[in-house]
Amino acid sequence: MRQTVGSPVSGRLASPHTQPERSTRSRFSSHRSKTMILHIDMDAFYASIEQRDRPELRGKPVVVGGGGGRGVVAAASYEAREYGIHSALPGSRAVKLCPHAIFVRGRHAHYAEVGRQVREIFTRYTPVIQPLSLDEAFLDVSGTERLFGDAETIGRRIQTEIATELNLPSSVGVAPRKFIAKIASDYGKPKGFVVVREDQIHEFLDPLPVERVWGVGKVGAQRLHRLGLRRIADIRRYEESWFKQKLGSWGCHLWRLANGIDSREVVSDRRAKQISHERTFSEDQSDFEFLHSVVCFLCEQTAMRLRRHERKTATIGLKYRREDFQTFSKSKALETPIDDTASIIRVATELLHTMRQTQPRPVRLIGVSLSSLVSGDTPTQLSLFDNPDQGVAERRVDKVVDQLAKQLGQSQIYRAGSHHWRNRPRE
Ligand SMILES: [Mg+2]
Structure with missing residues (x-):
C-alpha cells in the first residue's frame, strides 16, 4: 500500500544522520532499553524483481502492469520514474510519458514468494514484524540488541542480506518512533539508510x-x-x-x-488486536454509491488479511472523516465471530447507512476496522445467514478469491461491489 507523500525533498541528510559520530553512538548505547524501530521498504519492488530476473531489462525504464495502455501501473523502475511514471498511473498515461518503456506483465505469485523470502530475513533478527504490504514492514528491534548489536547495525545487516542473498535493493529508516522511521526510509530512497536519533527528531522533521x-x-x-x-x-x-x-x-x-510524539507500537499481525484499512480521497465525496464501493473494497482487504492470519472478528467498525476534518466512528459487535467477506460487507454497509443519515456532509476519509479478534477455529453460527447454505457458499467463494488473489494479485480479482472505487478515474 502506498502512502500519499509529497514531492521528495531533494538532497540527502547531512552526515550526522547517515554517519553518526562515535560520541553520539556511545551516549545512546547507555539507553539500551529505548525503543528503536526499523522501517524497511523495498525499492520499486516488482520492477526490481523483473530487472533482477531478466538482465536485459537492467538500466531500462521498466513498467509492471498497464501494458497496451490498459489498467494501471503496478510498479515502475527508477529509470521509468524519471519520465514521471509511478504506480497507480493509468497505463495509457504511462505509454504517453515514455513510449519506449518496457511494459511487463505482473507475476504476482512470484512477487509474493520473494516477499516471503524478504520476510524470512527479518525473522532472523526479531519476531516483532508488522508488514504494511508485501514489500514494506516495521520491525521493533529494541529487545534484540544484545544478540545482534544496536538498531543501526541490525538495519545494515538486513539491508546487506537482502542485497546479497536476494539481489534486490531496499531502503531502511531507523528511528525511535514508527512514523519517523517510515519517513526516514523514504527520505534516502533508493538504497537509502537514514538514522534519526532521539535528539535529532526535530532537526530531521x-x-x-x-x-x-x-x-x-x-x-x-x-x-x-x-x-x-x-x-x-x-x-x-x-x-x-x-x-x-x-x-x-x-x-x-x-x-x-x-512534535515527535507517537506512542504507536510495532504490532505483529499474529498478535494484532485490530485489522484496519482506510482511504483518503483526493476530493471530498458525497455520492453513496461511491462511498459504498470504497467500503466494499476496504472490507475485501481487511477480510482477506483476517483469513490469512487465521482469525475471526466479532466487532466491525467504520471510521468516517468529514470535509471539515471532524472524525466519527461507529462499530457493531456481533454475537458470533465471522471471517467471510460478504457478512463483513453487510455489517459495514449498515454502519455506512447510519453514518450517512446522521452525517450527510461530504466525506474525505473512510476506514474499516475489524477488532475483537479470535482464533480462526472459533465456529461461526451459520444462522447468521438467512439460509445456512448461503454461509457455506460464501466461504467457498472467499477461498477461491483468496487463492486467485495470491496468484494474480489483489487488483485482479474482487467483488462487483468495489468495482466503482477500483476503477475510479486517476490522474
Ligand atoms: Mg516499496
Whole structure:
C-alpha cells in the first residue's frame, strides 16, 4: 500500500544522520532499553524483481502492469520514474510519458514468494514484524540488541542480506518512533539508510513539507497550506489547543506527530488486536454509491488479511472523516465471530447507512476496522445467514478469491461491489 507523500525533498541528510559520530553512538548505547524501530521498504519492488530476473531489462525504464495502455501501473523502475511514471498511473498515461518503456506483465505469485523470502530475513533478527504490504514492514528491534548489536547495525545487516542473498535493493529508516522511521526510509530512497536519533527528531522533521506526515493527503495539505502551514516546523509554532480548535482530532494527531510524539507500537499481525484499512480521497465525496464501493473494497482487504492470519472478528467498525476534518466512528459487535467477506460487507454497509443519515456532509476519509479478534477455529453460527447454505457458499467463494488473489494479485480479482472505487478515474 502506498502512502500519499509529497514531492521528495531533494538532497540527502547531512552526515550526522547517515554517519553518526562515535560520541553520539556511545551516549545512546547507555539507553539500551529505548525503543528503536526499523522501517524497511523495498525499492520499486516488482520492477526490481523483473530487472533482477531478466538482465536485459537492467538500466531500462521498466513498467509492471498497464501494458497496451490498459489498467494501471503496478510498479515502475527508477529509470521509468524519471519520465514521471509511478504506480497507480493509468497505463495509457504511462505509454504517453515514455513510449519506449518496457511494459511487463505482473507475476504476482512470484512477487509474493520473494516477499516471503524478504520476510524470512527479518525473522532472523526479531519476531516483532508488522508488514504494511508485501514489500514494506516495521520491525521493533529494541529487545534484540544484545544478540545482534544496536538498531543501526541490525538495519545494515538486513539491508546487506537482502542485497546479497536476494539481489534486490531496499531502503531502511531507523528511528525511535514508527512514523519517523517510515519517513526516514523514504527520505534516502533508493538504497537509502537514514538514522534519526532521539535528539535529532526535530532537526530531521522541522524542514520537511507537511505532506510528508503520515496521513496528510492532498486535501489535508491544502488545508494546512491555507492556514499558512507548509513545513513541520510551522506546525510546532502553535499550541495543541489551536489545532484542536481548527482541525479537530485530526489536528491534535498531526500536532503530536510534528512534535515527535507517537506512542504507536510495532504490532505483529499474529498478535494484532485490530485489522484496519482506510482511504483518503483526493476530493471530498458525497455520492453513496461511491462511498459504498470504497467500503466494499476496504472490507475485501481487511477480510482477506483476517483469513490469512487465521482469525475471526466479532466487532466491525467504520471510521468516517468529514470535509471539515471532524472524525466519527461507529462499530457493531456481533454475537458470533465471522471471517467471510460478504457478512463483513453487510455489517459495514449498515454502519455506512447510519453514518450517512446522521452525517450527510461530504466525506474525505473512510476506514474499516475489524477488532475483537479470535482464533480462526472459533465456529461461526451459520444462522447468521438467512439460509445456512448461503454461509457455506460464501466461504467457498472467499477461498477461491483468496487463492486467485495470491496468484494474480489483489487488483485482479474482487467483488462487483468495489468495482466503482477500483476503477475510479486517476490522474
Ligand atoms: Mg516499496
